[in-house]
Amino acid sequence: MSKRTLEVHWGELHRGYVEGLNKHLAKDDVLYGYTLDELVKVSYNSGNPLPVFNNAVQVWNHDFFWESMQPGGGDIPKYGVLEQIEKDFGSFTNFKEKFIEAALTLFGSGYVWLVLKREERRLAVVKTSNAINPLVWNDIPIISLDMWEHAYYLDYKNDKGTYTNVFMNHLVSWNAAMSRMARAEAFVNLGEPKIPIA
Amino acid sequence: MALRSLAIRKAIGLGKSVGLGLRGLQTVTLPDLPYDYSALEPAISGEIMQLHHQKHHQAYVTNYNKAVEQLFQALNKVDTSTVVQLQGAIKFNGGGHVNHSIFWKNLAPVHEGGGEPPHSSLGWAIDTHFGSLEALIQKMSAEGAALQGSGWVWLGLDTEFKRLVVETTANQDPLVTKAPTLVPLLGIDVWEHAYYLQYKNVKPDYLKNIWNVMNWKYASDVYQKECP
Numbered sequence: 001m002s003k004r005t006l007e008v009h010w011g012e013l014h015r016g017y018v019e020g021l022n023k024h025l026a027k028d029d030v031l032y033g034y035t036l037d038e039l040v041k042v043s044y045n046s047g048n049p050l051p052v053f054n055n056a057v058q059v060w061n062h063d064f065f066w067e068s069m070q071p072g073g074g075d076i077p078k079y080g081v082l083e084q085i086e087k088d089f090g091s092f093t094n095f096k097e098k099f100i101e102a103a104l105t106l107f108g109s110g111y112v113w114l115v116l117k118r119e120e121r122r123l124a125v126v127k128t129s130n131a132i133n134p135l136v137w138n139d140i141p142i143i144s145l146d147m148w149e150h151a152y153y154l155d156y157k158n159d160k161g162t163y164t165n166v167f168m169n170h171l172v173s174w175n176a177a178m179s180r181m182a183r184a185e186a187f188v189n190l191g192e193p194k195i196p197i198a
Numbered sequence: 199m200a201l202r203s204l205a206i207r208k209a210i211g212l213g214k215s216v217g218l219g220l221r222g223l224q225t226v227t228l229p230d231l232p233y234d235y236s237a238l239e240p241a242i243s244g245e246i247m248q249l250h251h252q253k254h255h256q257a258y259v260t261n262y263n264k265a266v267e268q269l270f271q272a273l274n275k276v277d278t279s280t281v282v283q284l285q286g287a288i289k290f291n292g293g294g295h296v297n298h299s300i301f302w303k304n305l306a307p308v309h310e311g312g313g314e315p316p317h318s319s320l321g322w323a324i325d326t327h328f329g330s331l332e333a334l335i336q337k338m339s340a341e342g343a344a345l346q347g348s349g350w351v352w353l354g355l356d357t358e359f360k361r362l363v364v365e366t367t368a369n370q371d372p373l374v375t376k377a378p379t380l381v382p383l384l385g386i387d388v389w390e391h392a393y394y395l396q397y398k399n400v401k402p403d404y405l406k407n408i409w410n411v412m413n414w415k416y417a418s419d420v421y422q423k424e425c426p
Binding site: 008148 | 347370389398399
């Protein structure tokens with residue numbers, strides 16, 4: 001991902017969302033005191049979003065996306081994350097294929113996510129349109145990939161395939177995923193209880 | 199440069215449509231641009247025009263043909279669930295083909311009338327419905343700028359009430375998905391691929407400059423056909 005892309009994507013677009021959000025927050029006392037997570041869920045308003053939703057969720061999405069990457073990323077996860085992926089997808093390779101397929105079959109703008117689904121208590125690959133984020137369904141995002149054209153067009157033009165592969169092989173931060181999983185496990189019980197046999 | 203027709207159809211004749219009496223499958227092809235890639239500069243760069251036409255529009259054409267072929271086979275086998283499942287790909291890629299085919303005709307180089315305001319009946323209708331051409335341009339540009347994600351902004355004609363409307367559609371949905379009585383006069387592609395390389399995030403600049411190469415003559419012709 002080139003410096004130029006980050007300058008525009010982070011420096012201008014993400015910054016624009018932050019400034020827009022701050023403007024909203026300055027005007028509206030009702031929104032006082034929410035954390036960003038809460039603000040996203042509340043302003044989503046069960047599918048009838050309030051005006052502040054778009055800026056709030058895009059700030060959240062971009063924060064999350066930058067932190068889902070690291071220099072020298074890629075490779076494969078270790079320990080608990082790898083175990084859970086193998087449990088829920090069969091193998092890491094299978095997960096990777098599913099993730100890439102979701103990215104390539106997404107129509108229009110959106111994101112691809114590795115989420116921990118709260119109710120099903122398992123990991124899944126999910127694609128969302130425009131700025132929608134799995135938080136609104138009460139699921140816990142672990143990794144995301146921005147598939148809006150602005151995320152890759154300067155570097156790859158319309159070649160989504162190469163962009164997605166570069167992300168998986170060189171950018172994705174499994175360290176970030178591990179810490180997010182660890183935190184998620186405080187809310188979702190993934191293990192089976194070890195009931196001693198009398 | 200001669201303007202080829204919107205969708206040149208050529209049959210590829212499926213060999214064995216056993217006793218079902220179905221005609222050969224017809225595919226669509228990428229229409230030629232009626233001008234050079236660089237002809238719309240500085241409003242839209244040659245690089246964007248080339249990518250937009252040769253990669254994006256071509257991909258819609260290719261994938262639409264693929265989806266339709268799969269649809270054809272599913273229909274033959276009476277595989278209803280596959281027929282339904284393919285609708286997403288057909289709507290997206292078919293819509294992409296329809297929309298972009300109109301788009302290329304909506305634009306014209308300045309020396310071929312691009313940017314020249316509409317006269318006669320369309321000009322009069324615009325003044326009646328929107329107050330002035332400037333008001334219409336302002337409205338369309340504002341709606342285009344406000345559109346979140348990918349989509350199009352349209353100047354359409356409601357053929358039932360003979361009224362002009364400004365509408366937006368998401369992704370590659372054609373204007374008819376808003377109402378079957380709507381006919382597109384002008385469409386502006388506000389997908390990021392349409393402007394990002396040149397304008398980066400500054401979508402409003404793209405929406406300001408594109409009016410310099412707008413082919414109002416095409417819109418007038420369509421309007422006059424529907425409202426003689």
